[in-house]
Amino acid sequence: xASENSDGLEPILSALSTMQANAERSQKSQAHDYLEKFQKxxxxxTKTHSLLSSPKTTAxxxxxxxxxxxxxxxxxxxxxPRDSLPSLRDxxxxxxxxxxxxxxxxxxxxCVCLANLAIQMLEWKDVLGQVGSTLGSGAGxxxxxxxxxxxxxxxxGRKIHLTEEELTNRTKDLLExxxxxxxxxxxxxxxxxxxxxxxxxxxxxxxxxxxxxPAADVVNSFLFDAIINxxxxxxxxxxxxxxLCTILRDTREVDESIDIIRLIYPRVLSLRPKIAEFAGSGxxxxxxxxxxxxAEAGEAWVVMIARFPSDFRGLVESILECCGRDQDRxxxxxxxxxxxxxxxxxxxxxxxxxRLQYQDIFSKLVDVMIKHxxxxxxxxxxxxxxxxxxxxQEEKFREFRHQMGDVLKDCCDVITVTxxxxxxxxxxxxxISTYGPQASNxxxxxxxxxxxxxxxxxxxxRMVSPEENVVLRQVIPLIVQIPDHEKLQFxxxxxxxxxxxxxxxxxxxxxxxxxFVIAGFGHSSKEVVRAAALAFKFFGTDCRKLLENNVTELxxxxxxxxxxxxxxxxxxxxxxxxxxxxxxxxxxTYATFKLYCDPVIKRMMSRANEARxxxxxxxxLAVADYLQLLTIFVQNIQPYVSPQEENPAVKYCQEILxxxxxxxxxxxxxxxxxxxxxxxxxxxxLSYRTAILPLLPNLAQQLASGxxxxxxxxxxxATDSVLREFAEGAEFVDASTSQAIYNFFEQQALAFLRIMNxxxxxxxxxxxxxxxxxxxxxxxxxxxQLLVSPVCQHILSASLSALTxxxxxxxxxxxxxxxxxxxxxxxxxxxxxxxxxxxxHETPCSNPPQLQQAVKQMVVAQxxxxxxxxxxxxxxxxxRDCLQDASGVLLTLFEVLPQETTxxxxxxxxxxxxxxxxxxxxxxxxxxxxxxxxxGDFRKVRVLLQDFTTxxxxxxxxxxxxxxxxxxxxxxFSG
Numbered sequence: 001x002a003s004e005n006s007d008g009l010e011p012i013l014s015a016l017s018t019m020q021a022n023a024e025r026s027q028k029s030q031a032h033d034y035l036e037k038f039q040k041x042x043x044x045x046t047k048t049h050s051l052l053s054s055p056k057t058t059a060x061x062x063x064x065x066x067x068x069x070x071x072x073x074x075x076x077x078x079x080x081p082r083d084s085l086p087s088l089r090d091x092x093x094x095x096x097x098x099x100x101x102x103x104x105x106x107x108x109x110x111c112v113c114l115a116n117l118a119i120q121m122l123e124w125k126d127v128l129g130q131v132g133s134t135l136g137s138g139a140g141x142x143x144x145x146x147x148x149x150x151x152x153x154x155x156x157g158r159k160i161h162l163t164e165e166e167l168t169n170r171t172k173d174l175l176e177x178x179x180x181x182x183x184x185x186x187x188x189x190x191x192x193x194x195x196x197x198x199x200x201x202x203x204x205x206x207x208x209x210x211x212x213x214p215a216a217d218v219v220n221s222f223l224f225d226a227i228i229n230x231x232x233x234x235x236x237x238x239x240x241x242x243x244l245c246t247i248l249r250d251t252r253e254v255d256e257s258i259d260i261i262r263l264i265y266p267r268v269l270s271l272r273p274k275i276a277e278f279a280g281s282g283x284x285x286x287x288x289x290x291x292x293x294x295a296e297a298g299e300a301w302v303v304m305i306a307r308f309p310s311d312f313r314g315l316v317e318s319i320l321e322c323c324g325r326d327q328d329r330x331x332x333x334x335x336x337x338x339x340x341x342x343x344x345x346x347x348x349x350x351x352x353x354x355r356l357q358y359q360d361i362f363s364k365l366v367d368v369m370i371k372h373x374x375x376x377x378x379x380x381x382x383x384x385x386x387x388x389x390x391x392x393q394e395e396k397f398r399e400f401r402h403q404m405g406d407v408l409k410d411c412c413d414v415i416t417v418t419x420x421x422x423x424x425x426x427x428x429x430x431x432i433s434t435y436g437p438q439a440s441n442x443x444x445x446x447x448x449x450x451x452x453x454x455x456x457x458x459x460x461x462r463m464v465s466p467e468e469n470v471v472l473r474q475v476i477p478l479i480v481q482i483p484d485h486e487k488l489q490f491x492x493x494x495x496x497x498x499x500x501x502x503x504x505x506x507x508x509x510x511x512x513x514x515x516f517v518i519a520g521f522g523h524s525s526k527e528v529v530r531a532a533a534l535a536f537k538f539f540g541t542d543c544r545k546l547l548e549n550n551v552t553e554l555x556x557x558x559x560x561x562x563x564x565x566x567x568x569x570x571x572x573x574x575x576x577x578x579x580x581x582x583x584x585x586x587x588x589t590y591a592t593f594k595l596y597c598d599p600v601i602k603r604m605m606s607r608a609n610e611a612r613x614x615x616x617x618x619x620x621l622a623v624a625d626y627l628q629l630l631t632i633f634v635q636n637i638q639p640y641v642s643p644q645e646e647n648p649a650v651k652y653c654q655e656i657l658x659x660x661x662x663x664x665x666x667x668x669x670x671x672x673x674x675x676x677x678x679x680x681x682x683x684x685x686l687s688y689r690t691a692i693l694p695l696l697p698n699l700a701q702q703l704a705s706g707x708x709x710x711x712x713x714x715x716x717x718a719t720d721s722v723l724r725e726f727a728e729g730a731e732f733v734d735a736s737t738s739q740a741i742y743n744f745f746e747q748q749a750l751a752f753l754r755i756m757n758x759x760x761x762x763x764x765x766x767x768x769x770x771x772x773x774x775x776x777x778x779x780x781x782x783x784x785q786l787l788v789s790p791v792c793q794h795i796l797s798a799s800l801s802a803l804t805x806x807x808x809x810x811x812x813x814x815x816x817x818x819x820x821x822x823x824x825x826x827x828x829x830x831x832x833x834x835x836x837x838x839x840x841h842e843t844p845c846s847n848p849p850q851l852q853q854a855v856k857q858m859v860v861a862q863x864x865x866x867x868x869x870x871x872x873x874x875x876x877x878x879x880r881d882c883l884q885d886a887s888g889v890l891l892t893l894f895e896v897l898p899q900e901t902t903x904x905x906x907x908x909x910x911x912x913x914x915x916x917x918x919x920x921x922x923x924x925x926x927x928x929x930x931x932x933x934x935x936g937d938f939r940k941v942r943v944l945l946q947d948f949t950t951x952x953x954x955x956x957x958x959x960x961x962x963x964x965x966x967x968x969x970x971x972x973f974s975g
Contacts (some may be wrong), residue, residue: 009050009057012038015063016542039068040955044081045088045648047073052095052106052109059103062211066109066943073116075954078918085121093134094118100135100142111146115153119170120162126179128185132738137533140189145200147182148208151175153209171958179212190226200239200798207239207246215250216260228267241289244268245296252300265315267971268297272318279325291322291331298338306345309354316342316361324368332372333400336407339365343410356971357413357618362414364424366456367413369404370841373452375487383886405459412463420460421471424453428478436483444485454479454491466505480946484627486525493520493528496537500542507546512549514539521561533569539942544583551580551592567625572627578636586639590648593637597652600629601659608663620670623663627676627851630656633681643732646693654695661702668710678706678714684968690732695721700744711759713770718749720774727781742782748774749791756798757973765810766800772813779820787824787854794973796821796858796866801971805871808879815885818866821890825896849875859897865969867893868911872966875912875956881948891942898933911965916956 011034012292018031038044051057051065064670070091070756072079092114099107118127128147144709154171162170175473186206190197206223207214218224228238251257251264266795271290278287298305300321305312319335326332348357375397412420431450438445453527456474464472476499482492496513503510520532540547558577562570569615582591604626611619634653641647660677667673686694692699698720707715723745728738752771761768776794778786800812823830828849859866867890874886893901909922918970925948932940 008043008276009047009054009940011360012047012051013057013061016064020060035064038072042070042076044072045080047739049091049095053098054955056406058108063103063106063109066106066113068373070116070944071617073120074381077117077120082678083111085117086124089114089121093131093892095148096135096142097139100421101140104145107142107145107559108149109683109842111142111149112153114146115150118150119154119167121787122166122170122252126252127174128181128747132185138295140196140199141201144189144455147185147634148205150546151208151211175212179209182209183213186388187222190223191461196419198230198236200236200479203227203230203236203239204242207243208399210250212248215247215257218247219260219263224267227760228270231271231289237286240662241292244293248293248296248300254301254304254676258304261304265297265301268293268455269314269318272314272321275318275321275325279327284328284330287322287326288331288334290793291319294318294322295335295338297792298335299341302341302345303337303913304350305342306354306551310358313357316358320361320368323365323372326372329400333403336403339410345415347413359415362411363419363423364674366408366411366420368423369407370427370452370456372404373401374448375451376449378644378869401455405456407457409458409463412460417460417463417465417468418470419522421457421468421475424456424460425471425475428452428475430494432478439483441484444483444488447483447485447488450482451487451491452494454482454488456635458491458495458498461495464499464502466502468502470841472499472502473506473509476513480512484521486528489520489523489528490525490531493517493531493535497531497538500538503784504542504546507543507739510543518557521564526566527972530569533565533572537572540579544579547580548583551577551584551588551595553582555595558596559652563603567628570625571628571632574632575636578633581633582637582639584616586641589637589639590651593633593649594655597630597656598635600626601656604630604663608666612666620667620673623667624670624676627663627673627680631676631680631683634680634687637654638687640895641691643690649840650688650691653688653692657695657698657702664706664710671712671714674706674710674712675714678703681722682718685718685725689725690730692725696726696737703721704744704747704751705746711755711764711767713767714881716748716752716767716770716774719745720770720933723774723777723781745774745782746789746791749795753791753794753798753973756801756971760970761801761805761810765805768805769810769813771804772799772810772817775817776820779817779824782849783824783829783851787851792854793858793861798971800862800865800869802966803873804877806877806879808881810891811878811882812885815882815889818889819885819892822855822859822896825852826892856896859893860900863893863897863900864904864907867901868908868966869906869968871908871945873948874945875952883949885943887946887949890945891938894933894938894941898938902926902929902933908966912952913956916952 015031017035018027019035023031038047048069049063052062052069057065062133066408071716073088077085092110096110096114099110114131118124124130132143133148154174167347186209190202196202203226206227210218224247227240227243230236231244233240247264248268250259254261271293274290275287278290280288294315298315301312301315302966305316306828314404319338323332323335330694342358344359345351355841359630379388385398408420418585428450431446433451435450444450475495479492479495482488493516496517503513517532517535520528520535523529525531554577558573561573565573577596581589581596586593590748604623605624607622609617611623614620637649639647639649660680664674664677681703684699702717703715703722706712707719719794726733726737726741728735728742731740749771754765755764755767799814799818802810805811805814824847825956826845874883878886888903890901906922906926909925910916925944928944929941932938
């Protein structure tokens with residue numbers, strides 16, 4: 001390794017070895033950091049060539065070098081003098097000659113290097129000619145590889161440092177002008193030998209160039225024969241399928257492609273015999289490839305099929321055959337999109353005749369889908385292990401069944417719901433007559449054949465009208481007599497749950513179904529119990545009027561099962577009974593509310609007493625779960641009462657408010673409990689709106705004291721609901737109440753600022769998110785008070801501190817607040833309420849000058865650090881999904897104070913770490929920004945800054961020693 005040492009390659013090789021070895025995490029982290037810095041350094045240009053040229057470096061090291069060189073050419077080409085680019089090109093060509101025979105990953109990376117250099121090296125005109133002459137006629141695969149990657153890299157041009165005009169011209173030079181030459185070259189290559197005509201690289205190359213070469217030119221050439229013939233060769237089959245599917249996608253504009261479609265269609269249809277040939281052969285990949293071809297053809301030509309149903313019937317039959325013969329159910333999913341798009345078009349009135357002609361196809365499709373819905377038969381005697389212990393495969397099958405259910409819904413649109421349900425009904429009847437007498441509680445023969453139609457009924461439930469009066473009357477009495485088998489009971493209960501809106505219109509069928517569902521709560525299977533709870537929720541929701549007189553009996557049932565259910569099922573059954581209570585007369589609401597909730601509160605208080613001394617979290621989580629049940633009652637029991645009358649639900653809430661307050665005061669360190677208490681309070685406000693006014697003083701006091709003591713953001717979340725419901729101008733809210741609510745908001749804001757003063761933002765991400773979401777609503781409803789309040793300046797300072805975070809949710813909330821806040825410095829703010837924001841002609845009203853001036857004064861005072869925080873976030877720390885909003889803040893800043901923001905931007909860029917910005921790059925950026933600002937084209941400024949920060953971020957990492965003058969200062973507040 002003497003040469004490697006002398007060339008300084010040893011540290012690189014050592015770091016690579018560490019990354020591949022079973023080393024300590026800290027060592028791997030150090031090696032990763034070293035390699036990342038190396039990749040961005042100027043010395044990487046020479047050392048990558050040394051690594052690639054050395055006969056002693058490993059293939060892994062060479063691949064790393066080739067990948068690094070690709071990144072250098074893509075992002076760092078400006079590090080090299082312009083007159084050295086021909087030498088770089090020649091060296092890459094030399095390396096390509098060396099790696100012409102492989103390894104393929106290295107060869108591919110070098111081809112990408114050459115393609116990216118060709119894009120940026122505008123003076124290189126004869127690209128294809130020089131590459132071909134250098135590599136020679138014996139380098140077929142290498143030339144094909146380069147030809148394949150060239151169009152792909154050109155279309156990724158946003159990564160290349162060229163102007164839009166330069167990129168457009170270069171695209172024309174490299175692709176459009178070369179397309180005829182490439183087509184000729186590919187035809188010549190394909191004709192050169194049998195091996196060449198079946199080379200997978202050839203078809204990959206054709207697929208890539210179909211972006212530029214018209215599909216008609218390929219179909220009318222020898223290449224199309226080669227593609228079809230390659231489908232009979234195992235080695236080229238996959239690449240030929242990809243290529244043919246690319247051609248098919250290019251014919252989607254059927255009116256423009258009708259002649260070429262008529263050429264392709266017979267060739268595609270000639271593949272149909274292969275469906276039966278490979279269906280039972282065990283060669284799954286070939287079967288999937290064939291299915292993909294037919295499905296892609298169907299998707300591309302779906303309009304043609306609708307227009308000419310007889311001519312293209314063979315294609316649709318082929319797709320159906322692919323579905324029906326797919327015994328392993330691995331290929332059928334490839335057809336789902338076609339069936340959906342075909343259904344969408346033939347259900348239009350324009351294509352009614354086509355729909356009638358294809359009803360038999362969709363009728364058969366229902367049979368195929370229901371058959372595919374069947375669970376597999378177990379290999380052994382264990383009926384519970386249907387997937388040989390493969391839980392992942394079982395989950396995939398369950399998900400797959402729901403996708404097949406969507407296809408059944410498509411069939412319902414084509415051949416009517418009654419016909420589809422009738423097929424499921426016939427299968428259920430057939431099973432009952434064939435196997436019903438043999439079934440017992442311990443043995444149910446061929447249960448898969450009964451479970452599948454039950455699932456199909458469940459899947460089609462959404463499509464069935466409550467007025468359906470043929471099949472459901474016959475099938476529901478059968479479902480409630482299903483044998484006691486876990487999967488059958490589960491599916492039967494879930495099927496009934498989908499038809500509760502139908503049952504609400506047919507009350508004579510309610511009682512047997514409800515009895516069947518309630519019996520499910522006593523089943524030994526947890527899955528069946530969970531299904532029963534979910535079904536009860538839907539019965540309570542949809543059949544509430546039919547069950548309102550059963551409230552007392554249902555209370556006994558509710559009490560008997562509640563403690564035996566998991567939390568999610570407790571919530572579902574609670575929602576069901578809450579909906580039934582809501583259907584009662586208002587005179588009974590208070591009593592039944594109390595009847596159901598008092599026992600829940602008693603349980604909650606009992607667990608709360610346990611939780612005060614418990615060592616584990618179990619009792620505290622139980623308290624939180626009971627709080628959730630109370631919230632569900634509050635959400636669903638919303639009696640309509642005139643503003644002059646007492647609301648019976650509010651009367652009960654007034655009784656339990658002290659209990660909830662005591663829970664919050666005694667568990668200030670339990671986040672689940674505090675969040676559930678605040679959620680309950682929030683829904684009291686949202687459900688009863690201004691009727692909650694008698695509780696408001698106590699509620700506001702609890703929210704204020706709770707936030708100050710616990711420092712949890714959930715109190716701000718609950719405050720937000722109060723702010724919105726009692727805003728100025730809200731119905732039945734007087735001015736004094738609205739002002740009191742604003743004062744309450746300011747009290748919460750001051751408490752937040754004191755917390756921000758005491759703790760760094762890293763300790764408060766959730767609180768910061770909730771506070772700035774609260775502020776967004778405060779700007780909507782109280783902007784006239786907030787923007788001129790002294791607290792607003794401190795809030796803006798706090799937002800700068802929040803921008804140092806790296807978590808997405810608090811950053812998004814802060815950036816949204818800043819965008820809305822800054823917009824009040826313009827004529828038309830982002831957010832305003834309808835009462836004040838629009839005039840009688842529904843046009844946005846002007847923002848008052850005093851508010852604009854107040855915002856501008858605050859921005860003048862803090863605009864410079866704001867620009868610094870946004871720019872450093874975009875260049876170093878913000879998550880990717882925050883960048884759009886961050887650039888939006890800069891856009892609004894330029895709209896508010898264009899000249900000042902330009903100065904702040906220039907100062908920020910001047911403070912970046914030395915050497916991190918290319919020579920002249922900052923000046924070019926600022927000159928272009930200045931021109932766009934002068935012209936008022938602020939959106940173009942936004943794009944410029946997005947491109948600059950993206951490029952900077954790729955080339956640089958945040959310095960370990962910090963950002964120096966750009967480092968954020970700690971937020972301070974003494975109010």
